[in-house]
Amino acid sequence: MTEVLPPAAIFIIGGLLVPLIKGKWKSAYMLLIPVVGFINLINIPEGTHWVVEFMEYDLIFGKVDRLSLLFGYIFHLISFIAILYAIHVKDDVQNVAGLVYAGSALGVVFAGDLFSFFVFWEMLTVASIFLIWARRTKAAQGAGYRYLLVHAAGGLCLLAGIVLYVNQTGSIEFGYIGLNGLATLLIFLGFGLNCAWPLLHPWLTDAYPEATITGTVFLSAFTTKCAVYALARAFPGTEALIWIGAIMTAFPIFYAVIENNLRRVLSYSLINQVGFMVCGIGIGTQMAINGAVSHAVNDILFKALLFMSMGAVMYRNNNKINCTALGGLYRTMPLTCICCIIGAASISAVPLFSGFVSKSMVMSAAADGHMQIIWFILLFASVGVLEHAGIKIPFFAFFGHDSGLRPKEAPLHMLLAMGIAAFFCIFNGSFPSYLYSLLPYPVEYVPYTVPHVVGQTQLIFFAALAFILLTLSGMSPAEMRAVNVDADWFYRKGSGLFYRVMDISMNGLTRVADRVIVGELTGSICRISQRWPEVLCLGIMIPLWSITGVKGKELEGKIERTRVALQTHTSPIGISAAIATIFLVLIYLLM
Amino acid sequence: MKPENSEDKKYFFDKPASMKILAWSFLLSLVLLLALEFFIHKHTYFPSEEWPEFYCVFAFVGFVALVLSAKYILRPLVKRREDYYD
Numbered sequence: 019m020t021e022v023l024p025p026a027a028i029f030i031i032g033g034l035l036v037p038l039i040k041g042k043w044k045s046a047y048m049l050l051i052p053v054v055g056f057i058n059l060i061n062i063p064e065g066t067h068w069v070v071e072f073m074e075y076d077l078i079f080g081k082v083d084r085l086s087l088l089f090g091y092i093f094h095l096i097s098f099i100a101i102l103y104a105i106h107v108k109d110d111v112q113n114v115a116g117l118v119y120a121g122s123a124l125g126v127v128f129a130g131d132l133f134s135f136f137v138f139w140e141m142l143t144v145a146s147i148f149l150i151w152a153r154r155t156k157a158a159q160g161a162g163y164r165y166l167l168v169h170a171a172g173g174l175c176l177l178a179g180i181v182l183y184v185n186q187t188g189s190i191e192f193g194y195i196g197l198n199g200l201a202t203l204l205i206f207l208g209f210g211l212n213c214a215w216p217l218l219h220p221w222l223t224d225a226y227p228e229a230t231i232t233g234t235v236f237l238s239a240f241t242t243k244c245a246v247y248a249l250a251r252a253f254p255g256t257e258a259l260i261w262i263g264a265i266m267t268a269f270p271i272f273y274a275v276i277e278n279n280l281r282r283v284l285s286y287s288l289i290n291q292v293g294f295m296v297c298g299i300g301i302g303t304q305m306a307i308n309g310a311v312s313h314a315v316n317d318i319l320f321k322a323l324l325f326m327s328m329g330a331v332m333y334r335n336n337n338k339i340n341c342t343a344l345g346g347l348y349r350t351m352p353l354t355c356i357c358c359i360i361g362a363a364s365i366s367a368v369p370l371f372s373g374f375v376s377k378s379m380v381m382s383a384a385a386d387g388h389m390q391i392i393w394f395i396l397l398f399a400s401v402g403v404l405e406h407a408g409i410k411i412p413f414f415a416f417f418g419h420d421s422g423l424r425p426k427e428a429p430l431h432m433l434l435a436m437g438i439a440a441f442f443c444i445f446n447g448s449f450p451s452y453l454y455s456l457l458p459y460p461v462e463y464v465p466y467t468v469p470h471v472v473g474q475t476q477l478i479f480f481a482a483l484a485f486i487l488l489t490l491s492g493m494s495p496a497e498m499r500a501v502n503v504d505a506d507w508f509y510r511k512g513s514g515l516f517y518r519v520m521d522i523s524m525n526g527l528t529r530v531a532d533r534v535i536v537g538e539l540t541g542s543i544c545r546i547s548q549r550w551p552e553v554l555c556l557g558i559m560i561p562l563w564s565i566t567g568v569k570g571k572e573l574e575g576k577i578e579r580t581r582v583a584l585q586t587h588t589s590p591i592g593i594s595a596a597i598a599t600i601f602l603v604l605i606y607l608l609m
Numbered sequence: 610m611k612p613e614n615s616e617d618k619k620y621f622f623d624k625p626a627s628m629k630i631l632a633w634s635f636l637l638s639l640v641l642l643l644a645l646e647f648f649i650h651k652h653t654y655f656p657s658e659e660w661p662e663f664y665c666v667f668a669f670v671g672f673v674a675l676v677l678s679a680k681y682i683l684r685p686l687v688k689r690r691e692d693y694y695d
Binding site for chain 2: 272276472475476479481482
């Protein structure tokens with residue numbers, strides 16, 4: 019094991035060294051990292067590697083099996099594509115963050131124990147936040163903070179679950195966990211937050227559209243797919259996931275219909291696609307897991323492709339990304355347009371494109387399990403995908419009304435990056451056997467049967483017909499500049515209420531404390547502590563003096579001197595010691 | 610900035626002739642797909658899949674229902690001014 023390194027190390031250490039390299043070499047160096055990483059990866063044999071002993075536990079940085087390897091391959095490929103796409107970016111914050119983020123994702127995927135898994139999981143959040151903040155707008159800053167807070171809460175939930183789980187089982191091995199009891203539920207929810215489950219999802223649709231043009235490409239690939247991996251590893255066959263996944267596929271499509279920001283449409287679409295994967299993991303059969311994992315691979319590619327094409331549109335149109343501001347760009351950005359259409363065809367599961375060979379596996383698994391309602395929800399969601407990602411994205415950006423914008427075609431490196439992603443979208447769709455051969459379980463599923471191809475083509479063409487008729491009749495919802503409130507309303511508006519409640523309760527408490535403790539209690543203690551030594555001392559001394567015959571003026575003089583000495587703390591040491599002793603004796607007697 | 614006269618350049622979808630070809634080929638494909646249904650042997654999982662033209666009808670109705678419910682139900686509920694959160 020001397021000649022290969024943990025995959026995460028190459029990206030994280032390589033990423034941190036980026037600022038040291040200047041000029042032209044920087045681009046080459048950054049592109050080299052995923053290439054070197056990939057060569058390293060294919061030389062790692064399956065099994066358990068890099069076991070480090072840490073406080074009675076074994077940390078495992080290389081749990082290499084078919085499931086983690088496939089995620090490893092796709093993470094390397096998408097890193098290369100995203101770095102190529104971002105090669106013009108001079109901002110080292112983004113360059114370092116992107117590579118460390120990718121490295122953390124690899125760390126998560128190859129982690130064999132819960133401790134190192136958790137550390138890499140949190141690094142995902144920390145690294146990705148810089149891809150959002152690097153946009154350096156007020157909106158990005160706000161969205162970034164919300165993203166950080168939500169993920170911190172999710173991370174704590176996961177940590178609590180892990181601590182309880184390790185306490186119960188005595189093992190930190192990361193493998194099948196299964197849903198039983200509080201510990202596993204907390205872990206389950208922690209994964210679910212990163213997976214953008216319904217109601218836990220708004221961090222995604224809030225933050226991804228606010229990230230930098232190139233940052234969103236990285237973001238779309240890693241966080242949610244790491245969560246899909248974690249669920250596939252720890253919770254396959256958990257029934258709750260079937261329903262969670264089905265709801266994930268169905269609810270975002272309604273939002274996507276009325277959303278104006280095209281990158282936000284894609285963010286909703288991302289949740290919708292992850293829903294198919296979560297549903298597959300919940301079904302848990304070999305075909306369903308194969309479907310979920312292969313769909314994760316394909317989604318990483320086509321979603322990145324769609325985000326890249328929208329990023330190129332933003333890059334060339336002064337950051338315009340709203341439907342209302344765009345339109346007719348096919349005239350001057352034809353290659354970007356073609357790439358976007360390939361991405362749209364892939365996500366819509368058009369035959370010969372990648373979505374066709376993976377999404378259908380999840381649906382067939384649902385049908386094999388006689389889950390009729392789930393199957394219908396997934397089919398409806400597939401129609402929804404056609405609406406927002408298949409048609410809306412390319413139509414409003416590149417066709418539709420002519421916005422009058424005549425931007426230049428996307429720069430060469432962006433076109434190359436999009437071209438590579440587009441190639442794999444078509445390759446995986448047209449020659450699925452290569453992808454299938456890498457899946458965790460043997461594949462018996464045959465995607466290209468006549469009824470499947472015809473049925474899916476009918477679905478696509480008649481959805482397109484519905485779109486055309488709705489548009490021609492003016493019944494499609496008009497694109498408008500607006501905010502659509504989602505579950506994040508609770509903390510974005512609720513935070514104001516929280517602030518006021520905290521203001522009244524906490525500041526009220528402070529005021530009361532100020533009045534009672536600072537204003538009155540402290541003064542009283544001070545007075546008492548001055549008065550009591552006097553009373554004690556004089557209570558003993560006056561009778562003593564009287565007995566020894568001190569009278570009149572002399573007695574008054576002694577009393578006065580003692581009082582002054584005690585008030586100014588200048589009493590002779592003997593007296594202080596005597597008072598302290600009396601005080602202690604009193605306390606002893608009273609206790 | 611491009612010179613003025615480039616604005617007059619006719620692009621593919623600006624030409625009525627090419628739109629006509631597209632529209633006709635789309636219609637032809639629809640008819641073909643409707644007809645194909647009767648020449649293939651479906652393996653179905655659920656009885657409803659066996660209904661004639663199931664996928665065509667499902668896609669059309671599903672699409673219209675989705676768009677209209679988003680427009681008339683969801684949008685009135687969730688739409689706010691762009692500066693709502695500011």
